[in-house]
Amino acid sequence: MAAEDLFRHELSGAPDPQDDPYRVGRIAAAAARALGAAGASISVQVSEVRVPFGASDATAALAESVQFTEGVGPCIESIMTRSRVDAPASVLRRRWPGLAERWRTDTPYRSALSEPILLDGVTGALDVYLTHDDGAAGLGTHAVDTVSALVTTCLREDFYASIANPDVERRSVVWVAIGMTRERFGIDASEALSRVRDQAREAGVTVDDFARQLLIDARRLH
CATH class of the missing domain: 3.30.450.40 (GAF domain)
Known part of the structure; x- marks a missing residue:
């Protein structure tokens, strides 16, 4: 076929x-x-x-x-x-x-x-x-x-219709993590994303999982 x-x-x-x-x-x-x-x-x-x-x-x-x-x-x-x-x-x-x-x-x-x-x-x-x-x-x-x-x-x-789906919602938490990182360290969005990625890799998890963890405990951000 x-x-x-x-x-x-x-x-x-x-x-x-x-x-x-x-x-x-x-x-x-x-x-x-x-x-x-x-x-x-x-x-x-x-x-x-x-x-x-x-x-x-x-x-x-x-x-x-x-x-x-x-x-x-x-x-x-x-x-x-x-x-x-x-x-x-x-x-x-x-x-x-x-x-x-x-x-x-x-x-x-x-x-x-x-x-x-x-x-x-x-x-x-x-x-x-x-x-x-x-x-x-x-x-x-x-x-x-x-x-x-x-x-x-x-x-x-x-x-x-595709915009409103669970996969998009899952990634939206990363935007929140980027905002938290920008506010904490006074950096732009690109630098904030890099920082979140680095910490996710250090923790051995994906950025999506790390962002959800930050919502529970912002002290994980360094």
Whole structure:
């Protein structure tokens, strides 16, 4: 079955958008299925913070959160350059060793492909996660192009509904942590995010988890 047919077949089982306004995860799952990948996630860049829109499953959501915590990786580069970024295992280890190690430890993913998505002037990315070392090799350029276009079309149809979903709410706590850090140390948002990332890595958790911890105990901030 062609990639487009696989995508539409997977998505056809999703509830009506009016009953399920958080169907971005289903779109990501359809993309993963159509490309024969282990998982996928969709995110957009808002100011200093990349906001997750949805993931195919909990493991893909964790992979996105880990990449956001590291502050580097194929998704960030794809958004910055608005170009496709192929990240086989050799590239991950060479360019982003911290991310490669975290993915190897916390997920089954060994390589990835990031595809830019343009939505109403907002730049985002479709991250495709793979359990082999080869990255985009074998996926097929036409299949990737087709699935990327289908994802973009689906998101444009549901863009505003997509903003209000649990994944976005999860990342919104990071904005609060950035605000707390700016006020405490008198620094700008970029420096505050870097500081929160550093402390999250020191604690061995994701930025999302560390931000939630700060809301409970602000003394963890240093």
